[in-house]
Amino acid sequence: MTSESKDKAKKQLTDMELIRCYLERRAPDCFSELYDRYAPKVFGKCLALLKDRGEAEDATQEIFVKIFSKMGSFDQRSKFSTWLYSITYNLCIDRLRKKKKERELFSEELENKPEVVVEVDDKELMEMELDRLKVVLERIPEGDKMLLLMKYLDGMQIKEIAKILDKTESAIKMRIKRAKFKARKIYEDLYASVE
């Protein structure tokens, strides 16, 4: 089998097959395929949350070292990607918390958090013009941004997010509601007069 056809075969394996292959044989090509499959996604999330290329590179490295050293403890009840992203988000939260002791991560933790929160339609956020969405996400607290990414980018269920962030489902629902409301408020402040 040529190396090219071997690569092709690896690409067709599922995440679980690659994990088994790595755990059983410590095969570098299985490691390599898993890394190549997820590194851009993990790096993209780190970059979006940490907003610094160097730090995002460090975080990506730390996340993958953690993943490969803890691979044996992956219980396979959830998808590999969910497990990987939970480690990614938690590591980013830790880094952000260390960096900004004086600032709060979630709008819920802000002293002047909005008292009245109106439900915002999911479509309103998802259909926001890309350039505007980027600006809005730059302006909301990082924790809120992370919640919105978990829900609208990764399609995670409230239950999964609650497990990852070690909070109750109702707390997460409230946080997401506040994050959406905050995003809409920023959008309106910036663009309402333009339209």
Add this chain to the structure above:
Amino acid sequence: MVQNSFEKWMQEEMEQMPPPEVKEKVSRTVLLMDLFAQIVDLYLPRAMDTFVALTGVEDEREVLPEEEENATDSEENESL
């Protein structure tokens, strides 16, 4: 179908791949950790045995007279 601007945005972010050094560093660290784990698995029991031998821990269990008798019997049988 609802368009998802979050996905479009992440597509853009994902175009920026981490540099190859990151993969090399991860690979090296994981390899080292595996090696360390293997060394510990292989040598820790032996190191513990050596440590026990060096500290001179003796078997302090009281030998019962019956056991002593049996031991001398088996020694005699062996010499025959």
